[in-house]
Amino acid sequence: MNTFLKRVIVVLVVTVVSAISFAQEPVQIQKITGHINFDGHVDEEVWQSLPHLPMVVNTPNFGSQPSEVSEVMITYDDEYFWVGARLFTKDPTTITANSMKRDEMNLNSDVFGVLLDTYNDNENAYSFSTMPTGARTDVAISDDASLRGVNPDWNTFWDVKTSRDDKGWYVEMRIPFTSLRFQPEDNITTMGVIVNRYISYLNEMVTYPAIDPRYGQTAHLKPSLATEIQLEIPRTKRPVYISPYIIGGYERNRRLNAEKTEYVNDNNTPLNAGIDIKYSVTSNLTLDLTVNPDFAQVEADNQQVNMTRYSLFFPEKRAFFQEGSNIFDFNLLGFTRLFHSRNIGLRDGQPVTILGGARLYGSAGKWDLGVLNMQTEKTSLTSGENFGVIRARREVINPYSYVGGMVTSRVGTDGHRNFAYGLDGNIRVVGDDYVFFRLSQTFDNKITDKLKLENKNPDDIFAYIGWQRRRQDGFYYMTSLKYTGQHFTPGVGYVQKQGLYGIYANIGYGFMPGEKSKIFLHGPTFIYDIEKRVVDGGMDWHVINPGWQLQTNSGLRATADIRYEEQGAHWDFPIWSIIIPKGDYKYITFNTTLSNSPAKKLSYQLRTTVGQFYDGETYQLQFTPRWNVSSKLQIGAMYSFNALRFPKRPTNDKLDIHMTNINALYMFDTKLSVSAFVQYVNTSKELISNLRFRYNPSEGNDLYIVFNDSRRVGSSAGITPTPPSFYNNTVMLKYTHTFTLKL
DSSP states (O other), rough: OOOOHHHHHHHHHHHHHHHHHSSOOOOEEEBBOOOOOSSSOOHHHHHSSSSOOOEEEEEESSTTTOSSOOOEEEEEOEEEEEEEEEEEEEEEGGOOOOOOTOOOOOSOOOHHHHHTTTTTOOOEEEEEEETTTTEEEEEOOOGGGGGTOEEEEOOOOOEEEEEETTTEEEEEEEEEEGOOOOOBOOOOOOEEEEEEEEGGGGGGEEEEEEGGGGOOOGGGGGGGGGGEEEOOOOOOOOOEEEEEEEEEEEEEEEEEOOOOOSSSOOOOEEEEEEEEEEEEETTTEEEEEEESSTTTOOOOOOOOOSSSSSSSOOOOOGGGTTTTTTHHHHEETTTTTTTOGGGSSSSEEOOOOOOEEEEEEEEETTTEEEEEEEEEOOOSOOEEEHHHEEEHHHHHHHHTTTEEEEEEEEEEETTTTEEEEEEEEEEEEEEEEEEEEEEEHHHHHHHHHHHHHHHOOOOOOOHHHHEEEOOOSSSEEEEEEEETTTTTTOSSSSSSSSSEEEEEEEEEEBBBTTTTTTEEEEEEEHHHHHETTTTTTOEEEEEEEEEEEEEEEESOEEEEEEEEEEEEEEEEEEEEEEEEOOEEEEEEEEEEEEEETTTEEEEEEEEEEEEEEEEEEEEEEEEEEEEESSSEEEEEEEEOOOOOOOOSSTTOOOEEEEEEEEEEESSSSSSSSEOOOOOEEEETEEEEEOOOOOOOOEEEEEEEEEEEEEEEEEETTTTTSOSSSSSSSEEEEEEEEEEEEEE
């Protein structure tokens, strides 16, 4: 029997089994009455009486028996969802434990985890995982673990203990029901569950249930592939988490005066306090209240080199906005979204005081609901603003589909008012095929008043519709039509491009040769993207991008592509000191990427680009190495080189951009760590440094000591006014303590 026929048979069998399992009754989970000594040894009699979950290889050889034996049990009592695992290995020296980091997302160690689709909605879930060191990683899953639907910044209350010996390593995990959101019916709660083990030295992922790798690298995080389980969870006391904080420090700043003739001192010794309150209104609705929140412990944004005509997008990192963020998600297209919480409390990258706010989010029946309201402070430089968001969506047609809507508002004390609404939907049509749509409109009084003077009507509509096949083997695709009005401006959202309409297509074919090959996946890729300007129908953006991808069983990944691009620059724009004149451009670049498995002691990512760039040439290289020195120490770096040459210009313009980022993390244990990073870009000659100590003895209790420094490096000759030796020095201390009340 040839390899192709074997593959067809495997796919058919998996399809049939999946269909049968979807129709099967949920697995009844046995409730325990005995005691578990929570120590990570998994040797109590309680564990001996529970059945083992049948684990199957997900990658690299789907459907085969795992190379190592795993005995995994799940159970529960009145307070906790329990997971026990005995993860055996033939050679204990192959156990890889390279990290104690909280929320470690790199597969640089052996990993064991469980995913719980607590609402059983096949789209949203919580993932809890650990390593032999006992490190904790919790992740909020949305949009069925799409590229933007995996959020490691979410944290909740749970615990894990691990141990190891010459036979393997062992896990006991307990997750309080008060940390989960679920919907019981007649005292019975139905959830989805996926259990996974990553065996680092083999680059092997094993799962329960069996999960076909055709669904991509995050298949083991997809709620739509989970097995249904049922539990009879008793009514528990609803906790109230009260988290006051205090923060103080010293800050030295050197800022340009109003006349921009010299730098002046602006020093202060901030001292502040605030409080967050989290209350589980029901088992599936949560209320968050905050007064004077502070985000001093948040990591600084990485510097980015902008080689485009458009603004850069920076993600939300602040913990307050993380839980329930999947409900408030309203992604329109790419980075464009109707709601981007980073707009609240930040203006032009600088913090604005948030006086207070509230969020209510969760589910009611087949509805997901979210309400948010925040108020910022009025100052002599900025107006106070009120931000409002209402979000609702409902399961329709089948468990994998929804339609929903959102309304947002941003109202300032200066009279500025911005409102927006949106409708969205994802509909599973058949198999892995989905239809999706987005429709939105904004209303901004400043834009409207200006257009009235010009006797014009606002073009403030956004529309997007497409069809997608979600898989990575065989034929896959995504095609869409898109329209963004010239005045589409969601005040609480983010828009990268305006006044454009066009077509997008991403098509490919994935070959998976099977277990006898060293190649896991390879195949052609093709992207077509065209956008024209609404104002005159002229070409703004046109891309034809064929390529090839390759992934080996050992974790090596490589891509190569040729990119033909047309740009219709409607205005002059700068790339640092180089000005790109407005006009029409056509150019071609050749691009490659190469990376090895992050489980290696020394891992890396390499990107290169060579070719034309507007009316010149470009040579780009980015190298990102990471050294897993030990379970306590990680060292990483990023070096980026961009050479721009414009030999056809009379001035023979050229620019070399060097950007360097060095970061390190030392973990004394899973509770105490220190991290540091340094960033430098030669074109700005600015060196940014950050040092952060964190002591996290338990969830909700945190001590942070943060040092920030920003200074100019290099000669200041000929610069007026003369730059200072530094722009900013800051040292801040913040302590948060969480008190728990049960009502």
